Amino acid sequence: MSIHFLKGGLQTSLQDLGRHGFRRYGIPNNGALDPVSLQIANWLVSKPLDSACLEITQAGPVLEFTQNLAIAVTGAHFELLLNDRSVPMHETLFVKKGDQLKFGKLLNGARAYLAFSAEPNVPKIMESYSTNFMANFGGLGGRVFRNDDTLSLNNCFIPETRTTPRDLQLQFGDNYQIRFIQGREWSCFSHEIQQAFLDSAYHVTSQSNRMGMRLKGSAVKTEQSLSMTTTPITAGTIQIPPDGQPIITLADGQTTGGYPRMGQVITADLPVLGQLKANDSISFQEVEIKDALDLLSQKNSMFNRLLSN
CATH class of the missing domain: 2.40.100.10 (Cyclophilin-like)
Structure with missing residues (x-):
């Protein structure tokens, strides 16, 4: 089970709500820059709100799924294409083995969050999956996802369908x-x-x-x-x-x-x-x-x- 990155995007990384209690050692919190959007994405796939998501910055990736699972995208508003057909944000989406998801034009905001109904098969560092770019740890080898990378997954499940409440479907300006x-x-x-x-x-x-x-x-x-x-x-x-x-x-x-x-x-x-x-x-x-x-x-x-x- 995995997510295959046909294209990595500008800065796509694995983030959760960050690592806490380590600042006394000089370790920053890391984690999602928009934690509200990350939590909404996790809610849409029926996962704990602090679970790890893909944080997608300005220019998004092209993903291929090797397992049937559910995903959801929140945060910055992108045009989303599943197998070249437009799909909405803020809804539980079900993907099948071989499906491809493309992040198209960025319409507003800067960062989107993609949640998936599985657990990332990477180690937690200091109680968090979050990527620390400066120290090169967490996430996938402490770096952004690149073309042809693979994020292995465990414990896949199929959740119920949900839609983000309208009051939480935020729009971003300039x-x-x-x-x-x-x-x-x-x-x-x-x-x-x-x-x-x-x-x-x-x-x-x-x-x-x-x-x-x-x-x-x-x-x-x-x-x-x-x-x-x-x-x-x-x-x-x-x-x-x-x-x-x-x-x-x-x-x-x-x-x-x-x-x-x-x-x-x-x-x-x-x-x-x-x-x-x-x-x-x-x-x-x-x-x-x-x-x-x-x-x-x-x-x-x-x-x-x-x-x-």
């Missing part, structure tokens, strides 16, 4: 407002600089990757020279390097940094970052910690309610 709480060095910036940061629109640059999202726009400058020591950072930390162009740490980002921390993207908005691509626009909205917690609670409640039906 202009986003990202909410954040103040970072530890927020007060190192003057009120004028803080306001300029809030009033500005930034664009995602092509130098962004799974480690960090580099932005381009109005430079954020401190009025004093900061002597920064190494400080903890995590997914969503907004750092300001010497050129004043913000960098947002993502799932594969390092565990410590040396730049001023302007803010921290709230957990409820982290999945949105996984759907941004080069030239997409970002603006920032400051919220209080209490609001961030309330927003996360509301989002989780809606998510759990919709997927319990």
Whole structure:
């Protein structure tokens, strides 16, 4: 049983919800950049929500299946062709031995997630299947899938048919407002600089990757020279390097940094970052910690309610 990659795509990798509890050893969380879409895909094939999926970035693969099984695709909206016939996202799809699935044109978003009703036959590293590109471990040999690769599968099953609730069939654009709480060095910036940061629109640059999202726009400058020591950072930390162009740490980002921390993207908005691509626009909205917690609670409640039906 396997999935054969006739074409690997731009950056297709195996990801789950990441590895947790290892940051003290310098190991990032890794895992899906849009964990909400990954969990919905797993729900569609009746698997635990934290199961491993294929994360497909911008230009998708061409896959051939060597076993009857169920699949589902969520996240970024691609044109999908099964044996050259259009098939929908956000539904349980049943494929047969020899069927081929092609990811066509990307319509919106940046990353799609393909779940399959089987288990990947690769080892877990630090309790996760997620691929760590920088250290070359996890997934399939710690790398992206290439042309003619094969992902072996175990424990295949055929689930019931499901469709994603309409409220969770998200559409992605090219202009986003990202909410954040103040970072530890927020007060190192003057009120004028803080306001300029809030009033500005930034664009995602092509130098962004799974480690960090580099932005381009109005430079954020401190009025004093900061002597920064190494400080903890995590997914969503907004750092300001010497050129004043913000960098947002993502799932594969390092565990410590040396730049001023302007803010921290709230957990409820982290999945949105996984759907941004080069030239997409970002603006920032400051919220209080209490609001961030309330927003996360509301989002989780809606998510759990919709997927319990």
